[in-house]
Amino acid sequence: xxxxxxxxxxxxxxxxxxxxxxxxxxxxxxxxxxxxxxxxxxxxxxxxxxxxxxxxxxxxxxxxxxxxxxxxxxxxxxxxxxxxxxxxxxxxxxxxxxxxxxxxxxxxxxxxxxxxxxxxxxxxxxxxxxxxxxxxxxxxxxxxxxxxxxxxxxxxxxxxxxxxxxxx
Numbered sequence: 001x002x003x004x005x006x007x008x009x010x011x012x013x014x015x016x017x018x019x020x021x022x023x024x025x026x027x028x029x030x031x032x033x034x035x036x037x038x039x040x041x042x043x044x045x046x047x048x049x050x051x052x053x054x055x056x057x058x059x060x061x062x063x064x065x066x067x068x069x070x071x072x073x074x075x076x077x078x079x080x081x082x083x084x085x086x087x088x089x090x091x092x093x094x095x096x097x098x099x100x101x102x103x104x105x106x107x108x109x110x111x112x113x114x115x116x117x118x119x120x121x122x123x124x125x126x127x128x129x130x131x132x133x134x135x136x137x138x139x140x141x142x143x144x145x146x147x148x149x150x151x152x153x154x155x156x157x158x159x160x161x162x163x164x165x166x167x168x
Contacts, residue, residue, distance in 0.1 A: 014073030021063040021076065028056050043144055062087075119163060127156035 004010035035049035067076035077087045097103050129152050132140050 018073045127151045
């Protein structure tokens with residue numbers, strides 16, 4: 001607002017977009033801090049909030065860095081569905097983002113991370129040692145810092161071997 005000659009110029013150059021996006025990024029960063037605080041108070045490690053910084057960085061890139069690099073917030077990614085798809089098509093046409101090695105590494109990392117998460121979840125749930133009856137939740141039998149083991153490592157090893165090397 002302070003550098004625009006008039007309110008009309010500020011509105012034309014994406015002023016409301018700038019305000020919405022800056023408040024959105026600020027709110028999401030505060031949410032990261034809230035996740036960090038919750039994990040600290042619950043005695044957990046802070047990896048959930050650390051992992052959440054990746055989509056925040058991506059949002060900051062398309063909502064802040066790209067418009068600043070282009071010279072105006074009116075060039076930023078729109079805040080709607082059809083505008084977002086149009087932005088993606090124009091961005092691909094102008095910059096050929098799909099062939100950039102860092103984009104390819106990022107996509108491979110996202111898909112690899114989701115595959116790893118699915119494998120980890122299936123491995124953990126298949127090797128839990130049940131401490132409760134069938135009528136209770138399996139989560140009731142475990143607590144933080146317990147002395148007894150939670151997983152059957154022999155079953156986990158066998159399951160993981162069949163999961164990874166099933167065709168070997």
